[in-house]
Amino acid sequence: MAVILDGKKLRDKILSDLKLKIDKFEKKPKLVVILAGDNPASKIYVNNKKKTAEKLGILSQVIEYPSNVSENELLDKISELNKDETVTAVLVQLPLPSHISKENIMNSIAPEKDVDGFTPYNFGKLFSGEEPMVYPCTPKGILLLLKEYDIELEGKHVVIIGRSNIVGRPLSQMMLNKNATVTVCHSHTKNLPDIIKTADVVVSAAGKNIIKGEMLKNNCVVVDVGIFKDENGKTRGDVDFESASRIASYISPVPGGVGPMTITSLMLNTVELFEKSL
Numbered sequence: 001m002a003v004i005l006d007g008k009k010l011r012d013k014i015l016s017d018l019k020l021k022i023d024k025f026e027k028k029p030k031l032v033v034i035l036a037g038d039n040p041a042s043k044i045y046v047n048n049k050k051k052t053a054e055k056l057g058i059l060s061q062v063i064e065y066p067s068n069v070s071e072n073e074l075l076d077k078i079s080e081l082n083k084d085e086t087v088t089a090v091l092v093q094l095p096l097p098s099h100i101s102k103e104n105i106m107n108s109i110a111p112e113k114d115v116d117g118f119t120p121y122n123f124g125k126l127f128s129g130e131e132p133m134v135y136p137c138t139p140k141g142i143l144l145l146l147k148e149y150d151i152e153l154e155g156k157h158v159v160i161i162g163r164s165n166i167v168g169r170p171l172s173q174m175m176l177n178k179n180a181t182v183t184v185c186h187s188h189t190k191n192l193p194d195i196i197k198t199a200d201v202v203v204s205a206a207g208k209n210i211i212k213g214e215m216l217k218n219n220c221v222v223v224d225v226g227i228f229k230d231e232n233g234k235t236r237g238d239v240d241f242e243s244a245s246r247i248a249s250y251i252s253p254v255p256g257g258v259g260p261m262t263i264t265s266l267m268l269n270t271v272e273l274f275e276k277s278l
Contacts, residue, residue, distance in 0.1 A: 002245040003149065005223065005252040007141070010148050011260035015056060018267060022057040029088040029274035030059035031115065031266075032081055036074060037067035037097045046093050052263055058270055067097045074100065075108050082110040088277060089115035089270045094166075112277065115269045118165065126173050133276065134269040139171035141261025142203065142223055143178070149250055151201070151221055153178040159196055161185045161238070162205035167225055171203060204238035213243025222251040225258050 022028065031053050035046050046062055053060035063077065074092075081090050090113045096102055111121035111133055117140075122132035134140075146153065158180040162168040172182045180201070185192055193215045196202055204211055205225035216222065226238030237254030245251050252258055 002222070002248040002251040005145050005149060005250055005257055007145055007252065007257045007260040007264075010145060011264045014144070014264050015052070015267065018271060019056045022271065025274075028057055028059050029270050030061070030086055031089045031091065031270045032061045032063065032087050034063050034065070034074065034077065034090070034092045036065040036069050036093075036100065037095075039095065042093045042095070048263060049091070049266060052267060053270070056267060058267065069097070069100075071100045071104060074105055078105070078108045082108075082113060087113065088274045089113055091115050091266070113273065115266060115273060117170070117269070123165070123170070126170060129177070134272050135174060135265075136166065136170040137265035137269060138167050138205075138225065138258065138262045139174050140265040140268070141258060142171060142225070143174060144265065145223070145252065145258070145261050146201075146221070151250060153180040153201065155179065155181070156200040157181045157183070157198055158201040158203065159183045159185060159199035160203045160205070161192070161196075161210070162207075162225070164205065167203075167205040171205075206238050209236055209238060209240065211239040211244060213240060213245075213247045216244060216247045218247060219249040220247070222248045223258065224252050224254050227254050227259065 033046050033049060035042060050060045050062055081087050090109050092105055096105060106118050107120055109119050111119050114122050114133060117132055117134045117136040125132040153175060158175045160168050160172055163184050163186045168184055172184050175182045183195060185195055196215045197217055199217060199220055201221045203223040207226050207228055222239055222244050224237035224239040228236060230236045235255055
């Protein structure tokens with residue numbers, strides 16, 4: 001049976017160290033989250049971020065807008081936050097209402113306050129092999145989890161399923177920086193099972209249940225980023241945990257694997273931006 005990549009345990013360890021660090025700061029970091037619209041999942045995520053920040057001693061503010069908010073109103077607010085010296089980090093919760101350009105909004109956040117690492121400046125730094133202000137939260141959390149279990153990436157074949165700007169694309173670059181050989185697969189990939197079979201490390205962020213144990217190479221490492229509810233209302237990931245855990249050497253569960261590490265990375269990023277601003 002595979003060793004479980006326990007994101008909750010690592011989260012608790014990292015956050016308790018982080019709290020000790022924040023306790024020593026005279027001035028506290030401040031995270032501001034903008035929430036536009038009434039997406040129920042977004043509200044839960046934002047609430048979790050706020051609660052985690054407050055437990056650590058990070059000042060936290062959520063600015064909520066109705067779903068008919070104008071793009072200009074959001075841009076004006078971001079411009080104000082960019083100039084506000086008491087604000088360390090700005091996060092715009094996605095998805096945004098459909099009439100608002102995600103690109104325009106993300107592009108307007110000052111790179112030194114871009115806690116998600118999604119602005120073109122930080123993305124460009126990452127993809128040119130330079131150090132961004134911070135790394136995107138989910139990929140950063142995945143690498144922290146692999147590091148905790150001493151999983152070597154150099155020379156390994158990493159197959160990433162999903163090419164979103166939130167996970168797949170930045171993670172592919174971060175894996176390349178670790179000297180892994182990276183294949184990125186997506187909905188148009190042909191012979192996906194054949195490619196997965198060659199992977200030393202599989203990271204799946206497809207958002208649907210696609211990976212069974214027989215598709216995996218013996219003793220590979222499986223990181224499941226997908227999270228959704230199946231027809232019975234049960235929380236599932238992309239990977240059939242039961243069959244995969246008999247083949248893999250390490251596997252992340254859903255829930256309790258990558259999820260806790262994403263919010264942990266957000267807190268680490270807030271503190272990193274704070275330290276860089278001093």
